[in-house]
Amino acid sequence: MQQGANLPGLGSYNRSVVLGAVQISGGISRVEIAAMTGLTAQTVSVIVRRLLEEGLVREDGSEPSSGGKPRTILRVAPEAGYAVGIHFDPGGLHYVLADLAGRPVRTSRSPVRGDHSPERLTARMGTAVRRLLAEAGVPAERVLGIGLACPGPIDQPSGTMVHPPRLPGWGKVPIGDLLRAATRLPVTVDNDATAAVIGERWAGLGRTAASLAYLYLGTGVGGGLLLDGRIYRGRSLNAGEFGHITAVPGGPPCRCGNLGCVEAVCCPDAIVAAVHERLAGGAGGTLAAAFRRDPSRVGHARICAAAAAGDPVAAQVIGEVAAHLAGAVVTIVNVLDLDLIVLGGPALGPAAEIYRSTIAEAVASRAFTRRLRPAEVALSPIAADAAAIGAASLVFHAAYAPDPATLLSQGTRRP
Ligand SMILES: [Zn+2]
Numbered sequence: 001m002q003q004g005a006n007l008p009g010l011g012s013y014n015r016s017v018v019l020g021a022v023q024i025s026g027g028i029s030r031v032e033i034a035a036m037t038g039l040t041a042q043t044v045s046v047i048v049r050r051l052l053e054e055g056l057v058r059e060d061g062s063e064p065s066s067g068g069k070p071r072t073i074l075r076v077a078p079e080a081g082y083a084v085g086i087h088f089d090p091g092g093l094h095y096v097l098a099d100l101a102g103r104p105v106r107t108s109r110s111p112v113r114g115d116h117s118p119e120r121l122t123a124r125m126g127t128a129v130r131r132l133l134a135e136a137g138v139p140a141e142r143v144l145g146i147g148l149a150c151p152g153p154i155d156q157p158s159g160t161m162v163h164p165p166r167l168p169g170w171g172k173v174p175i176g177d178l179l180r181a182a183t184r185l186p187v188t189v190d191n192d193a194t195a196a197v198i199g200e201r202w203a204g205l206g207r208t209a210a211s212l213a214y215l216y217l218g219t220g221v222g223g224g225l226l227l228d229g230r231i232y233r234g235r236s237l238n239a240g241e242f243g244h245i246t247a248v249p250g251g252p253p254c255r256c257g258n259l260g261c262v263e264a265v266c267c268p269d270a271i272v273a274a275v276h277e278r279l280a281g282g283a284g285g286t287l288a289a290a291f292r293r294d295p296s297r298v299g300h301a302r303i304c305a306a307a308a309a310g311d312p313v314a315a316q317v318i319g320e321v322a323a324h325l326a327g328a329v330v331t332i333v334n335v336l337d338l339d340l341i342v343l344g345g346p347a348l349g350p351a352a353e354i355y356r357s358t359i360a361e362a363v364a365s366r367a368f369t370r371r372l373r374p375a376e377v378a379l380s381p382i383a384a385d386a387a388a389i390g391a392a393s394l395v396f397h398a399a400y401a402p403d404p405a406t407l408l409s410q411g412t413r414r415p
Contacts, residue, residue, distance in 0.1 A: 085392030126182030147394035149195035165255035197224025199390025344380030
């Protein structure tokens with residue numbers, strides 16, 4: 001949990017710390033907030049009174065305490081504000097309308113077609129956001145902003161995508177400004193995997209773990225880090241690119257410029273290519289007949305389902321991919337000494353349990369600290385939604401819960 005600071009001039013920061021404590025607790029007393037944040041009882045009391053007046057927090061019942069009078073429980077008022085989260089993956093767009101408690105109120109998805117120039121794509125996002133709000137019956141005035149999770153690398157402060165490897169021809173795209181123009185709402189842009197770990201912190205498994213790594217399997221392979229209760233972003237705010245750890249020295253070239261990256265051998269395209277190569281070489285199994293008729297019918301989703309059902313070719317390829325991921329995860333755990341590894345993202349599909357068990361087995365048998373304090377490996381309960389929910393929560397973080405490091409370094413990071 002973030003600690004408050006009992007110093008003058010940090011009022012808005014302490015306010016965000018208190019609101020953050022209420023948000024992730026699901027119900028908490030003033031005394032517990034003081035214990036959790038290190039703020040004095042008086043400071044907590046003043047901030048809570050203001051949050052109550054603003055309607056962001058409400059009192060909701062009480063619980064007995066040892067000795068004194070019963071303690072009033074505080075919860076966020078979910079309908080006090082909304083945010084739209086958009087997860088932009090080169091394979092598709094995913095929209096979530098979330099309330100202040102982090103609950104998805106309404107979601108929608110649409111494919112990204114071949115004509116995705118930045119202007120056309122952001123115009124389409126604007127249309128989709130208006131439709132989402134209309135369907136949910138939420139007026140635009142109640143929406144605090146849009147959080148947009150994009151493939152990296154991004155220049156986060158300016159909301160610019162910088163030569164995303166999977167979107168050839170995009171160069172430097174000020175996607176935050178374009179989306180702001182298309183929607184007339186405030187827009188916060190972040191890296192997709194960082195957004196996913198923020199979503200996990202807010203609404204998933206990250207509520208209880210202090211240090212976790214999030215391994216995100218989508219069109220590419222990404223990651224995010226929560227270290228000692230704080231999102232770790234790195235110098236250029238692009239930390240956690242686990243997909244670009246070398247898995248096969250001297251292996252196939254990766255779009256990032258490195259060789260044999262985890263992403264180059266574990267992404268859906270690589271899985272499909274590996275299965276097709278074996279089927280073309282005469283391998284049998286349940287996919288062979290479909291492959292002979294039309295190779296395009298043996299796609300990633302079908303391969304994952306076949307692997308889960310025990311097809312030998314699909315299971316072998318997914319097993320090899322899981323082993324590469326497991327090797328990377330052992331390295332990550334050894335470097336960072338984590339409590340938890342969360343696996344998420346749309347590309348897990350029906351093979352999710354194969355990945356989880358292979359990685360868990362590797363961490364339990366090969367990680368440096370395994371006998372001292374084994375790290376847990378778990379599937380995200382909000383797997384497919386994590387990046388979009390996290391993107392929505394960026395809006396609340398920007399509006400109510402700025403990271404103190406961001407506040408303190410704002411002057412130095414901006415050009
Ligand atoms: Zn790479």
